[in-house]
Amino acid sequence: MDQRDSTDIDRHFADFIGGFGGGDLPKLAAAMLSRNIRSGHICLDLANSPAPVDESATDAAWPSLKKWKAALKESRAVTAGDDDHPTASDGRPLVLDNAGRLYLRRYWEYEKFLAAAILSRCDRNPPIKSAEGDLHELAIETALAKRFVVISGGPGTGKTTAILKILERLIDGPDGRNFRIALAAPTGKAAARLEESLRGGVKGGTLVDERLPKSATTLHRLLGWRSDSSSFRHNAKTPLPIDLVVVDESSMVPLTMMARLFEALPPQARVILLGDQHQLASVEPGYVLSDIAEAASQPGSPLHGSLVAFQKNYRFGDKSHIFALSNAAREGDTKRMFEILRAGDTPDLSMSATPSAGKLMEKLRPAIIAGYSAYLKEGSPAEALKKFQKFRVLCAFRTGPYGIENLNRRIEDILRSEGLIEGGSRYYAGLPVLITRNDYELRLFNGDIGVLFPDPEGGALMAWFVDEEGDFRKIAPARLPEYEPAFAMTVHKSQGSEYDRILLILPDRESSVVTRELVYTGLTRARDRVEVWYQEAALREAIERKVPRNSGLKDRLTKGVKVL
Numbered sequence: 001m002d003q004r005d006s007t008d009i010d011r012h013f014a015d016f017i018g019g020f021g022g023g024d025l026p027k028l029a030a031a032m033l034s035r036n037i038r039s040g041h042i043c044l045d046l047a048n049s050p051a052p053v054d055e056s057a058t059d060a061a062w063p064s065l066k067k068w069k070a071a072l073k074e075s076r077a078v079t080a081g082d083d084d085h086p087t088a089s090d091g092r093p094l095v096l097d098n099a100g101r102l103y104l105r106r107y108w109e110y111e112k113f114l115a116a117a118i119l120s121r122c123d124r125n126p127p128i129k130s131a132e133g134d135l136h137e138l139a140i141e142t143a144l145a146k147r148f149v150v151i152s153g154g155p156g157t158g159k160t161t162a163i164l165k166i167l168e169r170l171i172d173g174p175d176g177r178n179f180r181i182a183l184a185a186p187t188g189k190a191a192a193r194l195e196e197s198l199r200g201g202v203k204g205g206t207l208v209d210e211r212l213p214k215s216a217t218t219l220h221r222l223l224g225w226r227s228d229s230s231s232f233r234h235n236a237k238t239p240l241p242i243d244l245v246v247v248d249e250s251s252m253v254p255l256t257m258m259a260r261l262f263e264a265l266p267p268q269a270r271v272i273l274l275g276d277q278h279q280l281a282s283v284e285p286g287y288v289l290s291d292i293a294e295a296a297s298q299p300g301s302p303l304h305g306s307l308v309a310f311q312k313n314y315r316f317g318d319k320s321h322i323f324a325l326s327n328a329a330r331e332g333d334t335k336r337m338f339e340i341l342r343a344g345d346t347p348d349l350s351m352s353a354t355p356s357a358g359k360l361m362e363k364l365r366p367a368i369i370a371g372y373s374a375y376l377k378e379g380s381p382a383e384a385l386k387k388f389q390k391f392r393v394l395c396a397f398r399t400g401p402y403g404i405e406n407l408n409r410r411i412e413d414i415l416r417s418e419g420l421i422e423g424g425s426r427y428y429a430g431l432p433v434l435i436t437r438n439d440y441e442l443r444l445f446n447g448d449i450g451v452l453f454p455d456p457e458g459g460a461l462m463a464w465f466v467d468e469e470g471d472f473r474k475i476a477p478a479r480l481p482e483y484e485p486a487f488a489m490t491v492h493k494s495q496g497s498e499y500d501r502i503l504l505i506l507p508d509r510e511s512s513v514v515t516r517e518l519v520y521t522g523l524t525r526a527r528d529r530v531e532v533w534y535q536e537a538a539l540r541e542a543i544e545r546k547v548p549r550n551s552g553l554k555d556r557l558t559k560g561v562k563v564l
Helices: 008-018 024-038 065-073 105-119 135-145 159-171 188-201 207-211 219-223 255-263 288-296 321-331 334-342 357-376 381-388 404-417 516-523 536-544 553-558
Strands: 043-045 094-096 101-104 148-152 181-185 244-247 270-275 307-309 349-353 391-395 432-435 449-454 461-466 472-475 483-485 488-490 499-505 526-534
Touching: 008 024, 024 043, 024 065, 024 101, 065 094, 094 105, 101 105, 105 255, 105 553, 135 148, 135 159, 135 307, 148 159, 148 288, 159 188, 159 207, 159 270, 181 188, 181 219, 219 255, 270 288, 288 307, 288 553, 321 334, 321 349, 321 516, 321 526, 334 536, 357 381, 357 391, 357 404, 357 499, 381 449, 381 461, 381 472, 391 404, 404 483, 404 488, 499 516, 516 526, 516 536, 526 536
Parallel strands: 148 270, 148 307, 181 244, 244 270, 349 526, 391 488, 391 499, 499 526
Antiparallel strands: 043 101, 094 101, 432 449, 432 483, 449 461, 461 472
């Protein structure tokens, strides 16, 4: 078992756990658990040997689960009780369940709580059946009958339309006048899109128009983040004053935040999760929406009948090459995917080989000039920000020749050489900024995007953003929290956003970071046109790679899991 991929954090944690006894295996398990959490897993599955990170590694044989359990029972760091006994709350740092999953205590507690909170909103009634297989009507009837519902589907499948009809029926009900609704999403841009979509579908002067919240909000704002601590204003003792919460882009919500949300809900509150179960998981540990969807798909599960998965796409149509390509990626159908790519360019899809690092800038130039010239020639910050959102370069990494750090520098060089931006200072007119750290005082949050542009009143360079009311506001660049240029973004950071056109740059060689979910998520960010750069062998490996995250949530939601 090679530990060359371990970091100092992993080794320090292993040494800490080793101090509780049990020999070498608890130390090894602790190091690998720490690594797993950094990779987005909730736990370490000791029943199955993990895939090696370093392909050149020659690992020793993976111990049997029986051997792992015996060693961990000897460690004073590992809880040896079950969910129903006090020993499960004895404060030891690690918990081992009977399926052989090893947890950090806080993740085990979050997972256990979230499963219980979801199950408390489920009933054992048979799933609702819709007339003639109408999935939208099924979603409406299910949401009216149940306190917990998941509506899954890709962009353009009608999730927003279904939500409006659900809200209309609930608001028109006997208690509609007093029905309290919250609309939320994990990021500011996802919340803004939810609000825009719902407001665009509401008829003025109606009861829904009157009762719909004035704005959608981030989950952090909804729960009332306290800047002086890691806690929220709303929790079990001070629940949210709501009857329904709708959470969009739920695939991006990690285990910890989802558990905090349910903790802050009054028992009678309904929950509707919107999202795409096939998208990338959250950056933080957990694959909550996928776990819930899989549990709801199991006959006999308490969640069975709580999931409605939309398939038909109303935006693209059956002849859309973007739709066909993204479906092939989602389903892992490499044969169909390469049939589409080899058929040649179409009005909505073009493809090309990823260039070598040395030829990257030359190949980038025409796409960058075509994609970003319009917003840089605008005379007002509002129009500039609006046009900037029409095109985006997406990639898989932060570093390396095909990572955002290098791509953003190359894009700046191209635009500067064309006279579209000026100077080499940190701040310049036209610089798009992606906020990477929450600033509650300024009301700027991780994922918010703005653009630096001269103030029409006085000419000073300011950073412009769209606020919760849809109005533009300005902030002095020197006051901005941490940010990075946003010409090129990772696919992870693009979640919750859509653009008219995207350039998706995939690396020229195989990488474990590039998965089926990443390719699918990148393709589905486009409304009208995708240009994708790829190398066939690397793309084939990516589409065939579906890497599940270790978690016990699905089992808890289907049958319950006890610890040793």
